[in-house]
Amino acid sequence: MSSSDDGVAQKGAGYRKGPVLLRGTQIPAQTTDQRLLAAGEGADWLHSDPWRVMRIQSEFVEGFGALAELGPAVSVFGSARTPRDHADYAAAVEVGRMLVEAGYAVITGGGPGIMEAANKGAAEAGGKSVGLGIELPFEQGMNEYVNLGVNFRYFFARKTMFVKYAQGFVVMPGGFGTFDELFEALTLVQTHKVTGFPLALVGTDYWGGLLEWIRTAVLDRGMIGEADPDLLHLTDDPREAVDYVIERGARLAAEEREAVEALRQDQAAAATSSE
Structure with missing residues (x-):
């Protein structure tokens, strides 16, 4: 040796x-x-960075395994602080119900407020009501209307599941967490990291100022492209939001399939001509 x-x-x-x-x-x-x-040996190794990598890996494995057979789905986001007697809560219940009636599963963060409302609408309509929970010091845990739940330690693993298994977003009024999820999805669409991903915002009084700022201050300084504000669809009508996400999602998916088929044909023609 x-x-x-x-x-x-x-x-x-x-x-x-x-x-x-x-x-x-x-x-x-x-x-x-x-x-x-x-x-x-003590238990300190449980909290070391190499062991965290294993935990992160396990979260992805568990999430992929739980959601792989979910089928078509839409993620619904909004505040955990919205009370049950608020109009936004009622609108989110309608969003969850209409998505299930259209053949989609509903994915939320699994918590209270808007998340609970969307899960309630989905569950009461007899559909798949998914909750992707997160470990937080002040979170109340998974709401009672979730019938498929996965809990995460890490935000980034959880957010991957929101995007990977959804065909679009319906975004209700919310705080920093909702902003984070909205702008991450928007960035993925803008940079073409994902394709065919419609985003609908519900609540003109809540989101209107943000969109006006994007169309003026942000666009006027050249920070985004002319077409980028159109990546967001604003409405007060839950039905319009659901219809937009489903119809635009189907249209974008068809365009993507056509583009892939055209690419295959071009590659086949190139291979034939080189023989």
Whole structure:
């Protein structure tokens, strides 16, 4: 056995720890196996960055596994603070119900307020009512209308599920969390990281000022393109929001299929001509 096999690295070669190369003072006194098999270790390793990677991986695996067979779905976002007697709550119930009646599952953050309302509408209509919960110090947990729930530790893993398994967003009035979800989806569409992703905002009195700012201050400074404000559809009517997301989503999906087929035909023609 060579000295490097013992875990004592040659000066030039260095010490390899999986894909990581260590040299000089960075070389550990024990090998990974020695630490794994050592008795009397505490629980601090549970909170180390390498272990967090495993937890992150497990969240993606669990989320993908739970939602892989979900079928067509729309994500609904809005405030957790909206009371049950508010008009926004009633509108979100209608959104959830109409989406299910149109053949879509409803995905929310699983919490109270608007999320609960959309889940309620979906569940009472006999559809799939999905909640993607998040570990927060002040969150009340999964609402009672969720019939398929997944809890997450990490926001970014959770937000991936919102986008991956939805064909569009209906966004009700909400706070910073709703803004975050809205602008992440909007950025993905604008940069073509996702295709065929309609976004409907419900509440002209709430969202109108934001859209006016986007169409003036933001556009006038050249921060976005001329067509970018049109990525958002604003309405007061829950039915219009649902119809927009479904119809535009179907149209964009058809355009994407046509583009893919045209590309395949071009590639086939190029391959034939080169023979």
